[in-house]
Amino acid sequence: MVFAANGRVKPNVVFVKGKEERHPEGQYYIEWRDPKRKREKVGTDAAEADAHRRPKEAELAAINHGAIVAKPALDASSRRRLIAAIDEYLTDVKLKEQINKARELRTPLDVRLLLDGPPLLP
Secondary structure, rough: OEEEOOEEEEEEEEEEEEEEEEOOOEEEEEEEEEEOOEEEEOOOOHHHHHHHHHHHHHHHHHHHOOOOOOOOOOHHOOOOOOOHHHHHHHHHHHHHHHHHHHHHHHHHHHHOOOOOOOOOOO
C-alpha cells in the first residue's frame, strides 16, 4: 500500500523497485510474520483493505507488547456490508408501513360489515 500525505491509502498505487506505479488490476493483501510469512487477501478496494489493515496492525502491536489477543467472533467475510444492512432496514420499514396502512383500512371495513352485513352477490 502506498499512503498519501494525509495518511490515506492511494488507490491502485504500489511501489515497484522504489517507485510508485498505478496498477488498477491488482489485489490488496495484508502480510506479516509469525514467525513464518503470512498473507491474507483483503480485496480490490483500497478503503476496504485499509479497514482490514488497521485492526490487524493493532493486534500485532498488542501481541508484541505481551497481550493475549482474543479472536473476534465474526470474521470480516461474514459481516454484512453497510449497503445490505441499509436495504434490509428500509425493506422492514416499508413492510411495517404497509401493515399499519392495512390496519387503518381494515377497521372502517370491519365496522361497515358489522353495520350493513356482508355484501350480497348478484
